Amino acid sequence: MIPHHPNSPASPFTEGLRHRMRLAWRAGAAAGAAWYLATLVPGVLGQYPYYAPLGALLVCYPTVFDSLRQSLHAVLATGLGVGLGAAALHLGGAQWWAVAAAVLAGIAAGAAPVLATARDLIPTAALFTILIGATDPSGFMAGYLGQTLLGVLVGVAVTLVLPPPPQNARAHRVVARLRDGIADHLQEMAEVLAEQWPPEREEWTRHRHHFEPLIDATREAVRSADAGRRANLRARAYRARGQQLYEAAQTLEQLAVLVRDISTVLAQTAWAERTVLVLDPALRTPVAEAMGDLATAIRSAELAHLTRGPAPAGLDGHRRHLAAARDALDRVTDRLDSQRAGWEDSLAASGIVLHLRRCLDHLHAGPADRSPDLHPAER
Numbered sequence: 001m002i003p004h005h006p007n008s009p010a011s012p013f014t015e016g017l018r019h020r021m022r023l024a025w026r027a028g029a030a031a032g033a034a035w036y037l038a039t040l041v042p043g044v045l046g047q048y049p050y051y052a053p054l055g056a057l058l059v060c061y062p063t064v065f066d067s068l069r070q071s072l073h074a075v076l077a078t079g080l081g082v083g084l085g086a087a088a089l090h091l092g093g094a095q096w097w098a099v100a101a102a103v104l105a106g107i108a109a110g111a112a113p114v115l116a117t118a119r120d121l122i123p124t125a126a127l128f129t130i131l132i133g134a135t136d137p138s139g140f141m142a143g144y145l146g147q148t149l150l151g152v153l154v155g156v157a158v159t160l161v162l163p164p165p166p167q168n169a170r171a172h173r174v175v176a177r178l179r180d181g182i183a184d185h186l187q188e189m190a191e192v193l194a195e196q197w198p199p200e201r202e203e204w205t206r207h208r209h210h211f212e213p214l215i216d217a218t219r220e221a222v223r224s225a226d227a228g229r230r231a232n233l234r235a236r237a238y239r240a241r242g243q244q245l246y247e248a249a250q251t252l253e254q255l256a257v258l259v260r261d262i263s264t265v266l267a268q269t270a271w272a273e274r275t276v277l278v279l280d281p282a283l284r285t286p287v288a289e290a291m292g293d294l295a296t297a298i299r300s301a302e303l304a305h306l307t308r309g310p311a312p313a314g315l316d317g318h319r320r321h322l323a324a325a326r327d328a329l330d331r332v333t334d335r336l337d338s339q340r341a342g343w344e345d346s347l348a349a350s351g352i353v354l355h356l357r358r359c360l361d362h363l364h365a366g367p368a369d370r371s372p373d374l375h376p377a378e379r
Contacts, residue, residue: 055151081125
């Protein structure tokens with residue numbers, strides 16, 4: 001089963017702390033190594049060793065790809081800022097208006113999309129050049145740029161040697177939360193149908209609106225896991241699981257849309273006025289049974305059940321739940337075919353059964369199509 005218990009090792013706090021500690025270890029190692037190497041540099045460059053660990057910290061990101069991208073942005077932004085500071089010193093020295101002009105130009109230059117993630121370094125580097133390097137501009141610029149470049153290279157090297165694993169655990173947990181939310185809402189609607197009709201409680205009608213944030217969180221988590229695999233030497237061991245997470249997220253998104261539509265239809269049959277949607281009392285119990293069986297089947301689904309391709313062997317429990325849900329839907333369909341009620345009485349039930357059967361088909365076959373918003377970028 002996909003882990004989802006709040007006290008399990010995959011809880012948000014434990015997972016976030018573990019993820020943060022991995023980043024902390026890499027950042028500490030990179031900063032320490034950069035400082036050690038910087039103190040060995042001879043000449044004027046060796047007079048500014050403190051910029052090396054700062055450069056290493058600039059490129060310590062949770063993913064390898066982000067670290068590589070940030071290394072390029074950091075070097076470009078630092079070089080541009082140093083150039084602006086040198087120009088200000090040449091034109092007016094360390095005067096207030098030169099500082100103001102350099103900061104203004106640096107912040108404006110940060111509007112360039114290529115420097116988006118390092119835009120704050122431009123005015124900072126310009127200020128350092130004016131305020132610290134005024135007495136020896138050429139020596140300071142060489143030391144600042146050289147030591148920053150050394151730190152960036154060390155940070156990239158540490159990230160490549162000790163690459164972080166992709167964030168599959170977090171994506172796994174978020175996918176499980178969406179799966180359980182779908183199953184819980186289906187089970188809630190089944191219980192409502194089995195009670196007095198129209199139902200006395202109304203809170204269940206609001207729960208269908210919870211799917212949008214759950215879907216958004218699932219998409220974000222799958223994208224983050226995919227980003228963690230890019231340029232990562234450890235990614236080969238996680239690539240198959242990453243594809244499973246993507247396809248499972250697709251399947252669950254499609255299920256969430258269908259279940260939300262079922263909830264809307266039920267709410268309309270219960271309280272909406274001037275509507276032709278009426279649920280035949282004789283159909284409420286079999287529809288409720290079908291919903292309950294489908295909720296159980298969804299809750300028992302593992303990642304492999306929500307993907308394309310044949311289901312894995314040795315999972316008889318999930319197969320039994322699927323068979324029970326299909327039998328329950330067949331009984332409702334037979335009931336609809338045999339009854340002589342008017343079309344108004346069977347319209348709601350027919351729509352609900354159609355959606356439930358589509359849910360079952362998605363569970364059996366995996367995602368029906370690819371979603372551009374969810375699909376990881378092609379490598």
